[in-house]
Amino acid sequence: MSAKTTGVSARYRWEVAGRFVLAGVGGYGLTALLSTVLALALPWLPGVSRAEGVLIASLLSFTFYTLYVLWVFAAGKAWRVWWATVLACALLYGAQVLLS
Amino acid sequence: MKDGFRQQMSWLHTWCGLTAGWVLCAIFLTGTLAVFRQPITQWMEARPVVQDAAAGDRAAVLRAATAHLEANAGKARFWRIELPGENGGPVLLVWQGGGPVALNPVTGAPLTGEEAASRKTEGGRHFMSFHYMLQADTPGYWLVGWASMCMLVALVTGVVVHKRIFKDFFTFRPGKGQRSWLDAHNATAVLALPFLFMIVYTGLTFFYTSYMPWPLQAVYGTDGYQRYQLELDGKEPAARRPRGGVPAAMHDLALLVPQAESLMARPARRVLVEQPGRAGMVVRVFGPADDHRAETIANTLSSVAFDGVTGAVIEVKTPKLDQPTTSADVHEVLKALHLVRFGGWNMKWLYFISGLLGTAMMATGTILFCVKRRKKSEQEFGRATAAVYRVIEAFNVAAIAGIAVACIGYFYANRLLPVEWSDRALWEIRAFLWLWLATLLHALVRPFMRAWVEQLAAGAVLCLLLPLLNYLTTGQHLFAYAAAGDWQRAGVELVALGFGVMLAVMARRARQVQKGKP
Numbered sequence: 001m002s003a004k005t006t007g008v009s010a011r012y013r014w015e016v017a018g019r020f021v022l023a024g025v026g027g028y029g030l031t032a033l034l035s036t037v038l039a040l041a042l043p044w045l046p047g048v049s050r051a052e053g054v055l056i057a058s059l060l061s062f063t064f065y066t067l068y069v070l071w072v073f074a075a076g077k078a079w080r081v082w083w084a085t086v087l088a089c090a091l092l093y094g095a096q097v098l099l100s
Numbered sequence: 101m102k103d104g105f106r107q108q109m110s111w112l113h114t115w116c117g118l119t120a121g122w123v124l125c126a127i128f129l130t131g132t133l134a135v136f137r138q139p140i141t142q143w144m145e146a147r148p149v150v151q152d153a154a155a156g157d158r159a160a161v162l163r164a165a166t167a168h169l170e171a172n173a174g175k176a177r178f179w180r181i182e183l184p185g186e187n188g189g190p191v192l193l194v195w196q197g198g199g200p201v202a203l204n205p206v207t208g209a210p211l212t213g214e215e216a217a218s219r220k221t222e223g224g225r226h227f228m229s230f231h232y233m234l235q236a237d238t239p240g241y242w243l244v245g246w247a248s249m250c251m252l253v254a255l256v257t258g259v260v261v262h263k264r265i266f267k268d269f270f271t272f273r274p275g276k277g278q279r280s281w282l283d284a285h286n287a288t289a290v291l292a293l294p295f296l297f298m299i300v301y302t303g304l305t306f307f308y309t310s311y312m313p314w315p316l317q318a319v320y321g322t323d324g325y326q327r328y329q330l331e332l333d334g335k336e337p338a339a340r341r342p343r344g345g346v347p348a349a350m351h352d353l354a355l356l357v358p359q360a361e362s363l364m365a366r367p368a369r370r371v372l373v374e375q376p377g378r379a380g381m382v383v384r385v386f387g388p389a390d391d392h393r394a395e396t397i398a399n400t401l402s403s404v405a406f407d408g409v410t411g412a413v414i415e416v417k418t419p420k421l422d423q424p425t426t427s428a429d430v431h432e433v434l435k436a437l438h439l440v441r442f443g444g445w446n447m448k449w450l451y452f453i454s455g456l457l458g459t460a461m462m463a464t465g466t467i468l469f470c471v472k473r474r475k476k477s478e479q480e481f482g483r484a485t486a487a488v489y490r491v492i493e494a495f496n497v498a499a500i501a502g503i504a505v506a507c508i509g510y511f512y513a514n515r516l517l518p519v520e521w522s523d524r525a526l527w528e529i530r531a532f533l534w535l536w537l538a539t540l541l542h543a544l545v546r547p548f549m550r551a552w553v554e555q556l557a558a559g560a561v562l563c564l565l566l567p568l569l570n571y572l573t574t575g576q577h578l579f580a581y582a583a584a585g586d587w588q589r590a591g592v593e594l595v596a597l598g599f600g601v602m603l604a605v606m607a608r609r610a611r612q613v614q615k616g617k618p
Contacts, residue, residue: 008480024246032314039315050319051331052427057315058308059430062301066252073112074105100318 015078023072026085027065033092035061040099106261113257114469118492120250121466122499123234125459126536127244129503131231131299132455135440135448136595137224139588144223144514146574147189147202149584157206159354162371164208165193166353173198174377181353181371185388220525221514226532227507232303235529245311251300258289278475281468288461295454296461302438305431332428345379351411353383360385360404363416366393373408381408387418392444394419398432400441463500470496494543494551501555502539504603508562508596509535515573549614556607563600567593 035057042053075081133140162181169179173195180199182192190202190211202211202218222229234240272283289296309316309325320328350373357368366387374382387402394400396419405414436442440451470493481488513531517524543551570593571577581590 008482032312035312035315036318039319049331049427051328054315054319054328055332055427055430058312059305059434061308061312061315062249062252062304065249066256069249069253070109070112070256074108096318 019072019078019081022081022085023069026089027068027072030068030085030089030092031061031065033089033096034064037092037095037099040096109257109260113254113261116250116257117254117462117465118469120247120254121462122495123243123247124251125462125466125499126234126503127231127247128455128459128462129507130227132452132459133507134224134228134231135452135455136592137228139224139592140227141221141223141225142189143570143589143592144221144511145218146515146570146576147218149576149580149586158357161191161203161205161208162353162357165191165203166350168201168203168210169193169195169373169376172201176376177374179371179373179376181373183367183369183371185369219514219519220522221528222525226510226529230532232307235533241307241310245304245307248300248304251296252304255293255296255300259293262286278468278471281464281471285461285464285468288457288464292454292457292461295451296458298437299455299458302434305434306438308431329428332426334426334428345375347377348379348381348409350376350381350408351383351406356383356406356411357385359411359413360406363404363413364402364418366391366402366418376408379409382406382414383408390441390444391419394442395421396423397436397442398425398429399423400436466496466499490548491544493548494540497543497548497551497555498536498540501552501559501603502536502543504559504599505539505555505562506532506536508559508566508599511566511596512562512569515569549610552610553607553614556603556610560600560603560607563596563603566596566600 038060039054039057042048042056043050048056072081165181169176169181173179176195176197178196180194182194182200184191184205189205191205191208193199193201193203203209204211226235229235232241232244234243236243272280272287274280304311316324316328353371357371361368364385364387368385369388370386372384372386374384383406385404385406389401391400391402399417400419402418404416406412407414440448443450470489473489477485477489479485510528510532513528517527517531521527539555542555546554567578576589578590578593581587581593
């Protein structure tokens, strides 16, 4: 990321490592919750069966994951990504408990 | 972080591509070879070239097979008879806990000694299982999943950072160092882009219930997979035929097989007998696994099921457009797309070439990373930068040239390991893995440009000498295969020769660079 300066700060390294963990682990957790909620919610739509909800949500999960990883590395402030992820996970978990 | 969306995406593309690129090169090359796993398996089993099956009396062969199974496997739960495919070979008998026994496809007599000789080997299946598990069970399986996600990210970021996709189709400026590597990376990526997106997405969704099981578990519970499949299919489970039952004689296979062939309008390739010798017996006759004339892409396997005692037809399945489809077919189509279960040999060749383009795209990408930094270090790793670059160079050599050496070395292990070893199939795979590790160590100790030259040259020599090795160890050769019309096995050697020439050209080029020419 910092090509011009010689050597990068320790803080920067921790930030990149943090984003890496967030993208991998946090991204998987968030994707799992999002597609689960989607699978539970989709059968409310007319014409979508319970099984089709699971199929659609599972097949889309890989797209969600990809988009999330892009966002983690594109966002300006790292702490904002962390907070947004924690908040989204909490909300989705609540939705999952309500729906199932 | 650098400012600007495009710069950030470019950074992500570089590092995501580099770290996953090494293992992706191996996954891609082995996956590309796995397109031709059946011909590779046949080459590695090295059965003697047998006469054409069409000349024999098949009714007599089927009766001989039935007699052999009744005599040797009367208590087995199932029997399987493999009939010779396009390129001849023996009739194979397999049963629960026994076989395979090879029969002469002309006379039906069991083949013995030299005639039956077939090397125990995983053959082309090794490339397939390495492709999705790296021969490392569950950790390997998840590592492949991680690499695939990285590839998806690298593809999307690659498109984002790109300014002129269309122009790159026609842009290649050779002999210009870094610029040429970038051109090659772009050209291969753009050319194969639809294929690359398709293959990585279908690869991930192939195992969606394992990689992302949570939606399924939330809706159906932890053991709900079967209920889920049934609901998707919209069908009630087929009633199970009662087990066991009174002993009964089997209907004549020599009558059932031709009847199945006329019902399917396809040649029979496999006969499966469930509960042989019992009243509840079912005979299933299957058509070719690669159906070139299928009108649909999913569920292309034709089959006819008979009541094994009376010979009454229970069920006929053929791949036709007018068959009703269900949501369960979605996954079947994704699988068929990934496994090239459609379009016959032409489509397989198209996948093979696209797979090689994909491998070249990753290889040029990881090389580009180093070529850029050879000129001017970017100091990403502080004082350790030079050492880290050195290790990255070595990983590049092992991931690109090394995996090629390991793949061709696997064929050598097959011919050189003693035929009588009981676990020789395992040692062939070990040879592959050890050889790959050896190429990494070699690349770490040698100056890296020399390592490039030496490993590419080694790969070239091994590929070019493969037909000779085959002749010396088994007495079989390219011309004999070609003369017998066995183009699958001849094709394996021809492709090896093609790879040999390609690797030799690359070795020569690397040597010029090593000597300081641009």
